[in-house]
Amino acid sequence: MTETRLRFPPSPTGYLHIGGARTALYNWLYAKKTGGKLVLRIEDTDVERSTQESIQGILDGLEWLGINFDEGPFFQTDFSDDHCAAADKLLAEGKAYKCFCTKEDLDAKREAALAAKQNLGYDRTCLKLSEAERAEKEAAGVPYVIRFKVPDGERVISYDDRILGRIDCNIKEVDDFVIVRSNGKPLYLLCNVVDDIRDRITHIIRGQDHMTNTIRQVLLYEALGAPIPVFAHMPLTLDTKKAKISKRSHGEVVTVQFYKEHGFLPWALSNFLVLLGWSPGNDQEIFSREELIEAFTLERINKSSSIFNFTKGDEKFFTDPKAIAINEHYLRTMDIVELGELVKVELQQDGLWDDAYEGERQKWYHHTLSLIRDRFHTLKDFTTLGRAYFADDFAVEEKPLNKNVLKHEGLKEWFPMLADRYAALTDFSLEETERVARELAEELDIKPGILINGMRTVVTGQLAGPSMFDILVTIGRDKVVERLRDIDKFFPAAA
RNA sequence: GUCCCCAUCGUCUAGUCAGGUCCAGGACACCGGCCUUUCACGCCGGCAACACCGGUUCAAAUCCGGUUGGGGACGCCA
Numbered sequence: 001m002t003e004t005r006l007r008f009p010p011s012p013t014g015y016l017h018i019g020g021a022r023t024a025l026y027n028w029l030y031a032k033k034t035g036g037k038l039v040l041r042i043e044d045t046d047v048e049r050s051t052q053e054s055i056q057g058i059l060d061g062l063e064w065l066g067i068n069f070d071e072g073p074f075f076q077t078d079f080s081d082d083h084c085a086a087a088d089k090l091l092a093e094g095k096a097y098k099c100f101c102t103k104e105d106l107d108a109k110r111e112a113a114l115a116a117k118q119n120l121g122y123d124r125t126c127l128k129l130s131e132a133e134r135a136e137k138e139a140a141g142v143p144y145v146i147r148f149k150v151p152d153g154e155r156v157i158s159y160d161d162r163i164l165g166r167i168d169c170n171i172k173e174v175d176d177f178v179i180v181r182s183n184g185k186p187l188y189l190l191c192n193v194v195d196d197i198r199d200r201i202t203h204i205i206r207g208q209d210h211m212t213n214t215i216r217q218v219l220l221y222e223a224l225g226a227p228i229p230v231f232a233h234m235p236l237t238l239d240t241k242k243a244k245i246s247k248r249s250h251g252e253v254v255t256v257q258f259y260k261e262h263g264f265l266p267w268a269l270s271n272f273l274v275l276l277g278w279s280p281g282n283d284q285e286i287f288s289r290e291e292l293i294e295a296f297t298l299e300r301i302n303k304s305s306s307i308f309n310f311t312k313g314d315e316k317f318f319t320d321p322k323a324i325a326i327n328e329h330y331l332r333t334m335d336i337v338e339l340g341e342l343v344k345v346e347l348q349q350d351g352l353w354d355d356a357y358e359g360e361r362q363k364w365y366h367h368t369l370s371l372i373r374d375r376f377h378t379l380k381d382f383t384t385l386g387r388a389y390f391a392d393d394f395a396v397e398e399k400p401l402n403k404n405v406l407k408h409e410g411l412k413e414w415f416p417m418l419a420d421r422y423a424a425l426t427d428f429s430l431e432e433t434e435r436v437a438r439e440l441a442e443e444l445d446i447k448p449g450i451l452i453n454g455m456r457t458v459v460t461g462q463l464a465g466p467s468m469f470d471i472l473v474t475i476g477r478d479k480v481v482e483r484l485r486d487i488d489k490f491f492p493a494a495a
Numbered sequence: 496g497u498c499c500c501c502a503u504c505g506u507c508u509a510g511u512c513a514g515g516u517c518c519a520g521g522a523c524a525c526c527g528g529c530c531u532u533u534c535a536c537g538c539c540g541g542c543a544a545c546a547c548c549g550g551u552u553c554a555a556a557u558c559c560g561g562u563u564g565g566g567g568a569c570g571c572c573a
Contacts, residue, residue, distance in 0.1 A: 009573085010573090011572080011573040013572080013573075043573060045572090045573080046572055046573065048572090049572075049573090099571095103570095103571060106570090106571085107570090110569090110570085113496075114496080116496080117496040117497095118496055118497090119496060119497050119498095119569085120496075120497075120569050121497085121569070143571095145571050164500070164501090165512095167499075167500085168499090169498070169499070170498080172498095173497070173498050173499085173569090174498090174569095175569080177570095178570080178571055180571085181571040182571060183571080185571085187570090187571070187572080187573090188572070188573050189573095191573095192573080207567090208499090208500065208501090208566080208567060208568095209566090209567055209568070210567095210568090210573095211499060211500065211567070211568070212498075212499070212567080212568040212569070213568085213573090215498095215499085233500085235500095235501080235566095236566070236567075238565090238566075240505095240506085242565060242566070243566095244566085244567090272507090275507060275508080275522090276507070277507090278508095279507080279508055279509070280509095281509070281510095282509075282521090283508095283509075283520080283521045283522075284521095285507090285508090285521085285522055285523090302501095302507095302508080303500075303501060303502090304500090304501045304502060304565095304566090305500095305501070305565085305566060305567090306506085306507065306508090307506065307507080308506095309505085309506045309507075309523090309524090316535095317524085320506080320507085320523090321506080321523055321524055322506070322507060322522075322523045322524080323523095324523090325522085325523055325524085326523090328535095328536095332536075373536095374535090374536040374537085375534070375535050375536060376535085377535080385535095400533085404533085438532095447532075448532060449532040449533080450532095451532095452532060452533075453532075453533055456533060456534095457533095462533090462534085463533070463534070463535095464533055464534030464535060465533070465534065465535095466533095466534090466536090467531085467533090468532085468533075
């Protein structure tokens with residue numbers, strides 16, 4: 001049995017978006033699953049629109065996701081000799097012909113056809129040219145494109161799609177398509193096939209938007225005398241209005257970069273993306289890399305398109321709620337040392353990292369992360385919501401400030417008292433900190449909650465969080481005492 | 496206009512190929528409860544779908560036909 005060979009061929013005309021990432025992921029999974037190879041090929045034949053920045057963005061995105069390649073990146077433009085040779089061969093064999101129609105004429109015809117609700121295909125004007133007419137135009141130097149000549153006659157073109165089943169199309173529906181531009185540069189339909197033949201690609205997993213291309217490419221494989229690979233057309237990802245997702249209409253949220261910048265775990269995004277159009281056939285939704293490779297099959301990819309459930313302007317769900325849920329899941333179940341590495345990057349970016357977290361305070365570091373991660377959604381929350389554990393310049397949220405601090409002016413006296421007692425404690429433990437707080441509340445004849453919730457606000461800036469006494473012990477006596485004593489700053493200066 | 500593909504809860508989906516065990520299962524979201532002197536954790540419970548019409552059959556989410564709806568393609572883009 002021959003080795004399976006797959007490819008991911010992005011065109012570098014924009015950022016890597018989640019649809020592309022999902023395609024890459026499916027190809028990668030299938031390559032891993034079958035012990036095959038994955039080739040990365042940058043399809044940059046559209047020189048006008050291809051940019052270096054885009055290439056870098058795609059490479060970065062794939063690397064972040066952990067999608068690695070066995071071969072490449074190759075650049076399609078490096079193989080233009082192959083493409084031209086193939087075009088010449090088709091021309092020489094009468095399987096393609098020169099077309100002298102101008103772009104303007106063609107556009108006019110297309111528009112007219114569209115307006116008259118007529119069929120859109122090419123009318124073969126130049127195929128009907130006599131030998132003399134053709135020679136004359138060539139001699140006159142009239143620019144031409146090369147069109148593939150779709151074979152005449154009754155015939156149904158078919159291929160077996162591994163996701164959709166047998167696909168049939170009457171050859172009459174296919175019109176002569178352009179394979180080489182008038183400037184001599186070959187086009188996608190041809191390049192893609194020539195490269196796939198050269199790279200010995202056995203399986204092509206791509207979006208359903210390529211289905212009509214596939215019909216034409218099957219013809220190209222035949223004309224070039226190459227075996228037809230296995231095709232698998234995956235369902236598209238649409239937005240909530242069932243329109244194609246694009247950076248233009250949806251913004252950054254559809255780019256892989258967005259997730260990197262918003263504190264997503266790469267594998268959480270992959271896990272979410274793979275579920276958009278595929279399921280293992282049972283109730284499992286969380287997969288390790290190995291589990292997913294094991295479970296993945298082309299046949300279990302869905303036929304129908306799925307919706308990326310993102311609502312613009314939603315404050316709570318800044319992306320598909322399920323994506324966030326999966327990210328949270330990994331955040332609170334993943335190995336704490338591994339999490340520590342990721343949070344380290346966040347802390348470093350914010351200038352909050354302390355090398356001691358890898359040395360004498362490592363135990364504290366990991367303990368703190370495990371204490372606070374349960375309520376977090378992304379890696380970013382560690383430096384925002386969880387900032388008080390690593391720094392003194394944390395923000396105090398308005399809601400708890402009003403509710404738990406400003407409402408109780410007595411706190412101005414009570415907190416310094418509490419601070420003194422904490423400072424004097426021989427054992428700054430869970431039990432002792434709680435006992436002292438309750439004792440003071442009783443002496444003052446106030447509800448313990450006033451002290452406790454006030455402390456939460458002053459010590460962490462947050463309305464909610466872990467058990468208060470866990471927080472005290474974790475943040476440590478010095479900082480707690482200091483923050484309690486500094487209570488005055490929250491109240492407007494006394495008259 | 497032509498061709499191609501698709502159709503189960505709000506969303507992702509299981510079940511469809513091999514019809515009965517499905518008055519349709521799970522997850523997310525939402526709602527309620529428990530836990531909690533806080534809470535966005537956790538636990539328990541609830542809401543919620545077979546697009547429609549016809550046919551085949553003792554029996555249809557499942558097979559067949561049609562309708563409707565949605566998507567894609569019809570570039571000297573990829």
